Amino acid sequence: MSTLSLQGIKKRFGAHQTIHGVDLEVEAGEFVVFVGPSGCGKSTLLRMIAGLEDVSEGSIRIGGMDVTRSAPSARDVAMVFQSYALYPHMTVRQNLSFGMRMRKVDRAVIAAKLERAAAILQLQPYMERKPAELSGGQCQRVAIGRALVQEPSVFLFDEPLSNLDAELRLRMRIEISALHRELGKTMVYVTHDQVEAMTLADKMVVLRAGRIEQVGHPLDLYANPCNEFVAGFVGAPAMNMLAGQYRAEGANAAITLDGGALLDCALAAQGAAAGGACKAGVRPEHWQIGGDGLLLATVTVVERLGASSYIHAVCGQHTLCVETRAAHAPLAGDSISLTPLPGMVYLFDDAGRTISAPKAAGTR
Known part of the structure; x- marks a missing residue:
């Protein structure tokens, strides 16, 4: 488990600034959810943590180490995207093991990690199937499994359930919550759906126009919003x-x-x-x-x-x-x-x- 620290984070695209000095401390093992309306900067902030976007100002620390200018591969994070991004010509087993095979990880280690991921995510019946033979929920489980086998310090989720129907969203929320309890790893999750945020988060971060409006436990924000925006956004x-x-x-x-x-x-x-x-x-x-x-x-x-x-x-x-x-x-x-x-x-x-x-x- 690792802590995550954002200090004075700013992001500019040319003359346009989208993130305005974000400060946030995430404790080891916390499940933190970034929530806010479209365009508030939540995905941009997540991509900066992952190293997929440069930081204009400020610093990012993971486990106490400054990773602000580090390559994504050096940050010990794994990201699950909104799109499953699975290789269509590969089986579930091949999709899960691809990264490890490219890094020439020992076959016995790969087999052990695949067995554990398949057991945790209940993927055993689907290991020889290709993505076209899977449901949306099963594909998303494979995408999560691909992150899981990396054994990162921090998991990053970028609106992973937005392509699923209502029933699958509910089921996957339960599965992700159970996965967090089992692994105990630090997780940062982005969503525009405040119901998802309320049900998943240990700590909820409400964003608006590139700024943090309020941080706290979901029920604390629901009962004691700091302003009209948070009061109107949190609760359905x-x-x-x-x-x-x-x-x-x-x-x-x-x-x-x-x-x-x-x-x-x-x-x-x-x-x-x-x-x-x-x-x-x-x-x-x-x-x-x-x-x-x-x-x-x-x-x-x-x-x-x-x-x-x-x-x-x-x-x-x-x-x-x-x-x-x-x-x-x-x-x-x-x-x-x-x-x-x-x-x-x-x-x-x-x-x-x-x-x-x-x-x-x-x-x-």
Whole structure:
């Protein structure tokens, strides 16, 4: 196992800068996930760790060794790409052993590594098949196996599941998580899918426009986002945001939403302004439906998922998503009254900074 350290990493393509001074410490054996919208720099950052992109400024250390200018082969890392990149004319066995054969590794060592990789990834029945005879999930397992036989200090995954269907994605997430537990190796994983990030990561790194917005355990980021961007990105469906004005009243804030509804929350940020423009955030699961609600909304669409349903509704200028576990969800066109659960309102100032997060939201 090896630590990974990024210090002041910057990347420029000519006059255009894409990575703006990234600092990150990854502990040995951690599973770290880079997540963010398309174009945020997560794959570029991963490729710099792998040595596939030059570093414009800053340093990269793996296991305490400076590898900033080292060739990819000298970094003791293995990368799994979005495309399987398997040789179509080779069998699974030949694909797995190709790199070792090119390095003239002893045949007995190759056989032992292949046997172990096949057992871990359950590839034994497919060793003599070619990629065209495999499913997408099996091909991705072979790609992971090709990295596994290298026995690297750090595994790098660049959106490895994006080409798979929903069922295979779920299955492969479980397999990758189990692989990490078994190997105990440091893993860095890139995805645009925050559900993947939430379910896999020991540490989640949220990126936007080449900068780190927040780092932490997924549940900590979910409960205590540092700003409006993280709050809206982490969690599916996204947090509801309602524009308004707030006024600080001691340790509390009174929020007047556009449309006149009144909310309140406890102020958590030190030095919060006395008031001003704001957004109140309410997660879909933190609404109470019915009764004398603060908001009156009209249902537009209902997504029925079995045990729960997501109600999409319009309230003035706001589009809301509400989770319900009621046996009978409202229908499109129905009017519903909504009230945030007590103490479950987030508050963001006009710069997007979090100035209040519910204590009841909890952390891990």
